[in-house]
Amino acid sequence: MERRTIGAAALTVGAVGLGCMPMSWAYSGSRQRGDESVRAVHRALDLGSTLLDTADMYGPFTNELLLGRVLKERRQDAFVSTKVGLLVGEQHIVANGRPGYVKRACDASLRRLQTDVIDLYQLHRADPEVPVEETWGAMAELVRAGKVRSLGLCAMGARGGRRSGAGLYDATIRQLRRVQQVFPVSAVQAELSVWSPEATQVLLPWCEAHGIGFLAAMPLGNGFLTGTLTPGEGFEPDDVRARHPRFTAEMMAANQPIVVGLRRVARRHGEDVTPAQVALAWVLAQGHHTVPVPGTKQERWVTDNARAATLRLTAQDLAEVAELPRAQGSWE
Numbered sequence: 484m485e486r487r488t489i490g491a492a493a494l495t496v497g498a499v500g501l502g503c504m505p506m507s508w509a510y511s512g513s514r515q516r517g518d519e520s521v522r523a524v525h526r527a528l529d530l531g532s533t534l535l536d537t538a539d540m541y542g543p544f545t546n547e548l549l550l551g552r553v554l555k556e557r558r559q560d561a562f563v564s565t566k567v568g569l570l571v572g573e574q575h576i577v578a579n580g581r582p583g584y585v586k587r588a589c590d591a592s593l594r595r596l597q598t599d600v601i602d603l604y605q606l607h608r609a610d611p612e613v614p615v616e617e618t619w620g621a622m623a624e625l626v627r628a629g630k631v632r633s634l635g636l637c638a639m640g641a642r643g644g645r646r647s648g649a650g651l652y653d654a655t656i657r658q659l660r661r662v663q664q665v666f667p668v669s670a671v672q673a674e675l676s677v678w679s680p681e682a683t684q685v686l687l688p689w690c691e692a693h694g695i696g697f698l699a700a701m702p703l704g705n706g707f708l709t710g711t712l713t714p715g716e717g718f719e720p721d722d723v724r725a726r727h728p729r730f731t732a733e734m735m736a737a738n739q740p741i742v743v744g745l746r747r748v749a750r751r752h753g754e755d756v757t758p759a760q761v762a763l764a765w766v767l768a769q770g771h772h773t774v775p776v777p778g779t780k781q782e783r784w785v786t787d788n789a790r791a792a793t794l795r796l797t798a799q800d801l802a803e804v805a806e807l808p809r810a811q812g813s814w815e
Contacts, residue, residue: 484531484792487774489696490669492633494602496562498767498792500534500698501527501785502778507546510722510778517549519780524553526782528560530789536672536698536776538566538607539592540576547595555597564603564670564698565592566637568610568618580610582621589625603670605635606662615658616665623666634666635698638673638686652686659689668695672776675699675769677708677762678729678741678810683769691770702766702775703759704810707735709784710742710758734812744807748800756794759784763791765804 485498504510506520524535537546547565554561567588570577592601604622609615625631638655652673659668671690675682679701690697703709705724714735718725728734745758752761759777766775777788796804 484789487696487771489603489698489772489774490633490635491667491694492669494562494633494669496534496774497531497789498774499532499763499789500536500564500774500776501532501788502700502776503535503537503546503550504541505778506549506780508541508543510724510780516780519782520549521552523780523782523785524550525557526785527789528553528557530786531792532785532789533560533562534564534698534774534776535561536564537596538569538605539588539595540566540569540571540607543571544591544595547592551595551597558598562602563596563598564605564635565596565601566605566607567592567622568607578608578610580606580613580615580618582617585618585621586625589630593630600629601631603633603635604631605637605670605672607637609658615661619662619665626666633669634662635670635672635696636662636668637700638671638682651681651684652689655686656689659693659695663693668693670696670698672698672700674701675766675773675775676702676704677745677765677804677807678704678738687769687773691772695772697770697773699766699769699773699775701778703762703777703788705730707738708742708745708758708762710746714739729810729812731812737811738808740808741810744803748796748803751800752794757787759787760791760794761796761800761804763788764794764796765801767791768796768801 486495487498488495568580570579622634673682715732724730742758745761749756749758749761763775
């Protein structure tokens with residue numbers, strides 16, 4: 484698989500990563516099977532999808548434990564990305580950016596992942612009660628201690644202004660400017676997909692101008708852009724899409740023209756090319772510092788996603804995707 488470079492640390496990863504969250508968190512709990520997920524991770528590494536993206540809050544903790552089963556055998560094949568900064572309660576999630584907590588959380592992640600070093604340690608969310616420079620300083624100390632190789636930041640408050648689109652990532656860029664004064668940022672993770680392209684306006688160019696890698700979260704639109712979901716079919720109660728405004732039967736039906744357009748482009752490239760591969764190829768085309776991180780827990784989708792790295796969209800394809808209807812239905 485094509486390799487891409489993340490940030491000033493010049494860390495290289497496969498062009499398409501693997502989001503591991505669905506294996507343990509937020510999507511259809513009845514379909515989460517540890518052994519199947521372990522096989523999916525092995526398949527990703529076999530295909531060159533080396534970036535494995537997780538977080539201590541996924542599960543919580545169980546997603547890192549699952550990856551640890553693979554990393555115990557194949558650490559040299561993987562680029563390990565995990566996150567810190569969020570605590571999960573029974574009915575709520577809170578931020579914790581206190582330096583002491585960050586250091587303890589890192590040690591706990593290392594134990595669960597069965598590794599001596601984390602390749603990319605990301606701040607999941609900033610703690611409003613702790614100056615972000617203090618949190619970032621503690622994370623920088625982990626780099627100096629040899630426990631972490633590089634640092635990343637997840638986009639802050641991206642969905643809050645989605646209705647207007649104005650200043651969508653202003654808060655993230657302000658935080659990036661602040662933490663860059665403390666220690667270099669290697670990567671930013673934010674939502675980016677055909678039906679949520681807002682990051683291309685300001686955040687993605689800002690990262691490129693500053694030599695920062697961009698991890699595209701939810702590049703398949705929470706599964707919608709795969710074309711495998713049926714409007715009205717419904718979701719399990721523990722699936723985040725069951726409460727998601729874009730996944731009502733009405734909105735899924737209204738947004739079908741987006742999938743139809745992706746399928747039309749796919750057909751020009753071959754009968755075995757899928758809408759998901761076109762959606763991922765579109766993300767890859769946004770810049771050589773951009774790495775889509777599609778989430779899945781099944782080998783077949785890992786294989787399908789990895790093949791997107793070889794799909795080269797033409798200027799006509801990109802223009803056609805740009806002309807697709809805007810997604811209907813607010814995230815809020």
